[in-house]
Amino acid sequence: MHYKTGYCFTPKDLFETMNLRVLGIKRDYYRGEGKSEGLTYFVCKVFLYYMYLVLMDIIENNVTFCLPLKGNRSASIYVKVFDGDDFQKLYSAGKFTGIDFLNSMFKGYQIFYRYNCKSGDKEKPIYINNKLKDKFYSYINEGKIYY
Secondary structure, eight states: OEETTEEOOOHHHHHTTOOGGGGTOOHHHHOOBTTBOHHHHHHHHHHHHHHHHHHHHHHHHOOOEEEOOSTTOOEEEEEEEEEHHHHHHHHHTTTTTTSOTTTTTSEEEEEEEEEEETTEEEEEEOOOOHHHHHHHHHHHHTTOOOO
């Protein structure tokens, strides 16, 4: 799928090339019918639930989630703070409309994914569904401060 913000993918896209025989599971267990293709469908559901738990932990407990990578590479999911002129520009452009700017002390927050690569550190915003966004914004409107 292509969106105006970049390329998005589904969990099925991640696992469609997965070699299920490597897991040592008999063929009958991962043979599926229709769209829910046995073990691949199960792995996708587990991955989605895992990501949901990570995002909920970040939203509720104000943590940074560091992903385990090989070598000297690092990646993390965290809440980025926008304040000052950055907040004013983004807020006037329509971002953070669910945030009460007085309760947030004129700060906006968004969840980001940061990773390093050959050209240096890069970061990309993570767009969450409306249910998680409402929960996130309700914490911010109650005065929770993220850092």
